[in-house]
Amino acid sequence: MSIIVGLTGGIGSGKTTVAKLFEKHGVPIYIADERARMIMDQPEVVQAVQQIFKTSVINEFGLLDRARIKALVFDDKTLLEQLNQVVHPRVKKDFEDWLAAQHNSPFVIKESAILFENGLEKDCDVVILVVAAEEVRIERVMARDGVSKEQVLKIIDNQMKDEEKIGRSQYIIENNNKKTIESDIISIIRDINLKNHLI
Known part of the structure; x- marks a missing residue:
């Protein structure tokens, strides 16, 4: 390990x-922000994130509008916590899968x-x-x-x-x-x- x-x-x-x-x-190297961005482009994650917000956070390409989300959660800790509850468990699982593939690295x-x-x-x-x-x-x-x-x-x-x-x-x-x-x-x-x- x-x-x-x-x-x-x-x-x-x-x-x-x-x-x-x-x-x-x-x-x-596992760069959590980059992996989180990839995860947030997945259709089921887009929908799960949208359910947190009262206003639309999906852009014309069907992806999350990150700048809008950033602005909405910046001063709202409750929204940020809800967003983290969607994204962080998925990033944790992604890291575990990635780590399993690095078994030859000290x-x-x-x-x-x-x-x-x-x-x-x-x-x-x-x-x-x-x-x-x-x-x-x-x-x-x-x-x-x-x-x-x-x-x-x-x-x-x-x-x-x-x-x-x-x-x-x-x-x-x-x-x-x-x-x-x-x-x-x-x-x-x-x-x-x-x-x-x-x-």
Whole structure:
């Protein structure tokens, strides 16, 4: 059975970039957001999500309007919980099926933005936290999503603080400069493989 390594970080921390670098070094990567998007395109999931909302959240292509859903759940915790009840069990099952196919890998990485928020760290053997300076995070998200500084700050304020996550993580990667993180990743891979060998 592969060791499950959780990889997380706040918005704009660059955790997906870090995940891709692990993948470059031969570590299988499960990116929860990407898999959740695929799952949310399934017709039965589209219908189950639509039942949560009073207004239509299906676009002209018969798929979920993610921007509309995001706006509706952003300030409504009840709606967000109902949405999570539809999506999260399906993502959990999808991960279990994916993990079963990785039996030749000493460890795998499960990347999730909300690993701690959803209590998913209890399913991981080790957690890696990606952090970056707030101004770097803001610039990245503004460039990527075309949003204002105020919008990014609002999202950051709604997320669990890095200080709390640091105390619950085994490894920390500072991702302010992409040039310096690959050596960190290589040393983490060596360390996890060594510990795995000693178990």
